[in-house]
Amino acid sequence: MTMAYLSLGSNVGNRRKHLLYALAQLRADHATVSMKTAHFYITEPVGGVVQDNFLNTAVAIDTKRSAESLLALVHQIEQAQHRHRFIHWGPRTMDLDIIFYGDEHINTKTLTVPHPEAPNRRFVLEPILEISGDDRAIQRQVSDWLAETDDHQQINKLS
Template sequence: MNEISTNIVFLSLGTNKGDRLSNLDNSIQHIEHKCGKILNISSIYETEAWGNNDQEAFLNQVIEISTQLTAHELLAEVLAIETLMGRVREVHWGPRIIDIDILFYGIECFNEPNLIIPHPQLQFRNFVLIPLKEIAPDWVHPLLGKSVEELILLNPDKLAVKKVLRS
């Protein structure tokens, strides 16, 4: 009998278009329905836009899930959820209804044209690290060998991250 593998995954959610709170809630519902069991949800944080700051502020959140999907299947599902929710990719780092990024897929690492895990920029983004610290402060980045707490201390990002709603 084959044993089904379960993986712990951290996802980053971000939105700055439309009803931002509903966008986060809806994405979490879709993720739970299509991707796996929600194990932990961070508070919601408001942040200035990163990379392209000529746009509305974002609401960001990090969730931890348990999934039986492979990393490739998970990527396909989160992209499908973004599309279902109305995301259109027009401008790099532009405004969006929802953005779902795979931060970590267990301790596995992928470096493929369409799949890079751990997320290659997470250690430079307070809007990811601060909510991640709330739910997994001791999680160790498998490539950098540093905990989330340590990554925050080393992070040069100076954009403010303000907690707006507790989980």
């Protein structure tokens, strides 16, 4: 089993419903042994495209899936939520990214882990830090990235 950290976000339609659907699909997956979910956060979009704010969260999943198999599941969940990839950094019903997959460094045509943009995204780092628990390696990496990031975006944690 491997502990994977994923970031989830939505800014189209019923954002909460989209996130809850994705979380339910991840939890119900036959390969998910356990799952911990961060609070939801309201965040401003990045990338310069005018669009609504995002609702974001993160999950830590203890999974029996390989990284590539987990990526396939992530894409299935996005497609079930009618995710379209027409505009880079544009609006989306669902955005799921694998940020960490254990302590592995993966660089294939379809997957790069740790996620290359994670150090620049406070909306990814803060929720992961919230759920990292006793995972000292993730806590240290995420804390270092937070200390070094130029992203001063305000994110608002929901109760």
